[in-house]
Amino acid sequence: MSMIEPLREVLTGRVVTPDNSDWESVRTAWNLAVDQQPLAVVLAADASDVEHTVAFAAAHDLKVAAQAGGHGATKALDGTILVRTSELDDIWIDSHAGIARVGAGVRWGALQSALDGTGLTGLPGSCGGISVVGYCTGGGLSWFSRPYGSGAGSLRAVELVDASGSRRWIDDSTDPELMWAIRGGGGNFGVITSVEVELFAAPEITGGRLMFPIDQAEAVLTAYGAATATAADHVTLWAYVTHFPDVPFVPEPVRGKSFCMVDAIAPYEPAALEAALAPIRAAGTPVGDTVRRHEPGSLGEIAPAPGDPASLLIGSTTFDELSPEVLGMLLKHLGQPSPIFQVQIRHLRASDDIGHTGVAAADPVAQYCALLWAPVPLPEYEEPAREALLALKDAMAPWHAGELPPSSLGAGDSLQDSISEPDLVRLREIKQNVDPLGVLVGGYPVI
Structure with a gap:
């Protein structure tokens, strides 16, 4: 047996x-x-x-x-x-108090849809299929991190099963050290069964995507960099260089083609979003423009991501200025089809309000991050993809501007690649206190 x-x-x-x-x-x-x-x-x-x-x-x-x-x-x-934990899918919302309580299986798309009509939003990323719990406990870089901070900082309380098998609710008043660790320390400290997160004002969400031919990338990204330098604090701008593969499952209009894209969103005052987008639109000839009003539940339409399992290598890096040198280096590696399917540039900094304290609850110190994806549809693609990711990260090393939350790590990375040594020491001490036998394992272990 x-x-x-x-x-x-x-x-x-x-x-x-x-x-x-x-x-x-x-x-x-x-x-x-x-x-x-x-x-x-x-x-x-x-x-x-x-x-x-x-x-x-x-x-x-x-x-x-x-x-x-x-x-x-x-x-x-x-x-x-x-x-x-997918079956733990209860959602409870108190719109007057501005809080939501969700089970560990709830995905961001489901929570956001439940917020339609409330004038409130959570702090989701671009993919509605990610669980609220996994995203927030890993840091969470949101569409709304600029005005409202990270997903980790929105965590008010958690229900978890500790290393002995006991279930309990904790918050900053009952166990501040453990709450600090959970906001970025992932599943190393308990199996979370439910969380309570703060909700934020979003009375008039406007957002969407501009698409440009790849040969306009330099002009569009130059305009994007200038726009991020002056955009209002509640305006978020993300830029992409994407090479769609020539394979049957990719829609015909983009199959085998390359684009430069800019995603934009604001939870209120859409005029500020339009002011940021105007010079970007003028820098090229958009072949697609989906900017419109949104309810919280339709945010997943802005940057649609594959819903089915896929084989990917993932990397990230940071920088503080989209200078001609940085842009030139990015386009040297990505301006034509390569093993890297997409680079996404996220403008990060705005709010100094980090919400509740945690190891990954503060806004990243860098102004920008670049998130890199390389598909590996067949085993022979893996080594070229890995080499391309490493080559780009090495080329960007002179401009590296600080680490990103654990939610931006690739499968081969560790917490040491994201969290400072003093914070790692503190995490190890908390881990020893709550799980001395090492029963609980996170995707990125505290070692």
Whole structure:
């Protein structure tokens, strides 16, 4: 009998092991480049299933990790009991108090849709398929980080199952050290079953995407850099260079073509957004313009991302000025089709209000970050993609301007690539206090 077999008897949900027919689909991460190999997967039906799983692991010298749907996977999860929390999908909103309480399986798209008509928003990123919990505990760079801070800073309270299998609510008044660690420390300190997040004013959301032919990239990105230098604090501008592959699943209008794109959004005062976009529009000839009014639930339409699992290598870097030298270096590596499918430049800094304190709750110190994606549809693509990412990061090293939250890390990175040594020391001390036996494993472990 498998060592996991007794766990089946106490759960409402399922335990899936390698001898089950659906093992491959259940264990697989969203990023297929990460071949995560857990010992077993628990499809938790409720928070009690999480309690039973952690208590079982603690009693049998096993380890537990958590994922809502497969994002944030790393090889650190190998050999763990992987708890899938997708069924913990309750959403409760108090629009008068400006708070939402959501289960660990709730994705940003679902929460944002529930906020339609309230005049409020959470702090989502561009992808509505990411879980609120995973995003916020990893830092969370939002469409609205400039006026309102990071996703981590919006965390008010969490319900978690600790290393002994006990479930409890904590906040800054009951356990400020643990709350600090959770805001950026990921799943290293407990399996979170629910969170309470702050909501923010968004009475008139305006946003969308401008698309330009790739041969206009230099002029458009130069105008983009100038616009970010003067944009109002509540205006967010992200720019892209994207090379769409010539494959059947890519829509015909963009298949095999390359573009420079600018995404823009503001939660109020749309005139300020239009003022920022005017010189960008004038810098080229847009072949697409989707800027319009939005409800919170339609934000996922601005920068649509693949919903199905894909194999990707991911990288990031930072800089403080989109100078001609920086722009020239980026376009040298990305101005023509390459193994790097897309570089996304995010304008970051605005608000000094970090919300609640945490290891990754503050706004990044850099003015800009560049997020890099390289698809690996076949094994032979992996090495060229990895070399292209490393070459661009090395070329950008002279302008590096500080680290990004853990949510921007690639599968091969570690917390040391994102968090300062003093903060890592503090995280290790907290980890030792709350989980001395190392029962709980995050995607980026505290070591």
